Amino acid sequence: MTTADRPRVVLGVSGGIAAYKACELLRRLTESGHEVRVVPTASALHFVGEATWSALSGRPATTEVWESVHEVPHVRIGQSADLVVVAPATADLLAKAAHGLADDLLTNTLLTARCPVVFAPAMHTEMWEHPATRENVATLRRRGALVIEPAVGRLTGVDTGKGRLPDPGQIFEVCRRVLERGERAGEQDLAGRHVVISAGGTREPLDPVRFLGNRSTGRQGYALARAAVARGARVTLVSANSELPDPAGADVVRAGTAAQLREAVLKAAADADAVVMAAAVADFRPARYAQGKIKKREGAEPEPLALVRNPDILAEISADRARPGQIVVGFAAETDDVLANGRAKLVRKGCDLLVVNEVGEHKTFGSETNEAVVLAADGTETPVPHGPKDALADTVWDLVTARLG
Numbered sequence: 001m002t003t004a005d006r007p008r009v010v011l012g013v014s015g016g017i018a019a020y021k022a023c024e025l026l027r028r029l030t031e032s033g034h035e036v037r038v039v040p041t042a043s044a045l046h047f048v049g050e051a052t053w054s055a056l057s058g059r060p061a062t063t064e065v066w067e068s069v070h071e072v073p074h075v076r077i078g079q080s081a082d083l084v085v086v087a088p089a090t091a092d093l094l095a096k097a098a099h100g101l102a103d104d105l106l107t108n109t110l111l112t113a114r115c116p117v118v119f120a121p122a123m124h125t126e127m128w129e130h131p132a133t134r135e136n137v138a139t140l141r142r143r144g145a146l147v148i149e150p151a152v153g154r155l156t157g158v159d160t161g162k163g164r165l166p167d168p169g170q171i172f173e174v175c176r177r178v179l180e181r182g183e184r185a186g187e188q189d190l191a192g193r194h195v196v197i198s199a200g201g202t203r204e205p206l207d208p209v210r211f212l213g214n215r216s217t218g219r220q221g222y223a224l225a226r227a228a229v230a231r232g233a234r235v236t237l238v239s240a241n242s243e244l245p246d247p248a249g250a251d252v253v254r255a256g257t258a259a260q261l262r263e264a265v266l267k268a269a270a271d272a273d274a275v276v277m278a279a280a281v282a283d284f285r286p287a288r289y290a291q292g293k294i295k296k297r298e299g300a301e302p303e304p305l306a307l308v309r310n311p312d313i314l315a316e317i318s319a320d321r322a323r324p325g326q327i328v329v330g331f332a333a334e335t336d337d338v339l340a341n342g343r344a345k346l347v348r349k350g351c352d353l354l355v356v357n358e359v360g361e362h363k364t365f366g367s368e369t370n371e372a373v374v375l376a377a378d379g380t381e382t383p384v385p386h387g388p389k390d391a392l393a394d395t396v397w398d399l400v401t402a403r404l405g
Helices: 017-031 050-057 073-079 091-099 105-112 125-129 131-142 168-187 219-230 258-271 313-319 338-349 389-404
Strands: 008-013 035-040 083-089 117-121 151-154 160-164 194-200 204-207 210-212 234-240 250-255 274-277 284-286 307-309 327-334 353-358 369-376 381-388
Touching (some): 008 017, 035 105, 073 105, 219 250, 219 389, 250 258, 258 274, 274 313, 274 389, 313 338, 327 338, 338 369, 381 389
Parallel strands (some): 008 035, 008 083
Antiparallel strands (some): 353 369, 369 381
16 A cells, blocks of 8 residues: 555544543554544643654644644645544533634644544543533534444543543544545434444353353444444444454443343334344243253263243334334344245344345354345345455445435
C-alpha cells in the first residue's frame, strides 16, 4: 500500500483519564496501515504528553491553530481526512461539537471534516446520563455522527457504571467497519433503530460439571453487532457462553441456557425494530438435572439420557411480534440438504429472513469466514459467497433495512 492509498485518520483525544487507552487505538490504526494524525486537546496533554502521540503516530501532534499557520491546519486536517475518531470524547467535547464551538484545533477539525466522524464517549455515569449530555449526543447523531455507547465497568476511583471507554480494540473494529463502508458510511441507515442480536451457543446442564452444548463461538453474532453499531443502531447483544470481547457500543446481556436466552431476547425485543437470532440454541435439554456428578458405575452401561424439547424462540418471536413492522431474522445451521431444509424451516419458523449455511466440525463454527444463502419470506434468495463474517453481516443488514423502509 502506497502512502497515497493509506486511509487518513484523525485521532482526536480529549481530556479524560481514559486518554491513555487511546495509545492502544493509535497503535492498532498505524499497524494496520492507516496514516494517523493525532489532535489532542490541551487538557488531554495533562494525561498523555505530546511526545508520546508524536512517537506513536510518526507525525507531530499539536493542539493549537497557531502552529504551522501557513498550512492552515484548522481547515486542512479535517478536509483531508477519511475518518475522524474522538476517543475519549468527554462531556465537554461532546457539548462543544454539538454546539459548533471551535476554540482549539480539534473542535476546528470537527467543523471542517466532511468525512465520517466517530465519537467514543468516556465519563462518569452521572455525566453520561445528564439531560444536557443526552441532548448533545442526540444532536450529533441526528447530524450523522456515530456516537457509540460507552461500556459498563470500573470508572475513576471506586465508581462503577456506564461511562467507561470501550475496549480500544473494539473501537478500532468500529473504525474499520466505517472505513470499509466508504461513501455509504455517512448514511447511518440504522440510526434511531433498536436491534437485538443473539449470539453464541446455549448450554443445557446435565449435572454440576457437564452440559449439552455446541461448537458455536458467537463470531457471526458479534460481527452482526459490530456492523449494526457502525450503521448507527442501538444494539442489544444477548450473548450465550461466548468468550469474545464485548463489541464497542453494544449493550451486552449474558445468557447460559436456552431458557435464559429466551427470557433475555423477549425482554429486549419489546421495543426492537429487528431481532436477529444468530445464536445456536439447543433444541433439547436433559429431562432431569442431577444434583451431584453422575458417577461411572463399574461394569455397567450408563443409563439412557432422556431429553425434552426447548422452546422454539425464533418461531415464538415470529408468530407474536412485539411491535408492528418488526423484522425477524433466523439462522439455520444444516449439515445436509442445506437449501431444501432451509426453505422448509423458513416456512415453519415464520420469520422474514433465514440465513442458511452448512456447518460441521471444521465449517463455520469458530471460523472467521462464512458462506450462506439468505432466504426471504417473499421468495427471494441472496447468496453470500465465502468470505469474512463481516461481509455476511452487512448483507443481512442491507436486507433488513430494505424491509424496515
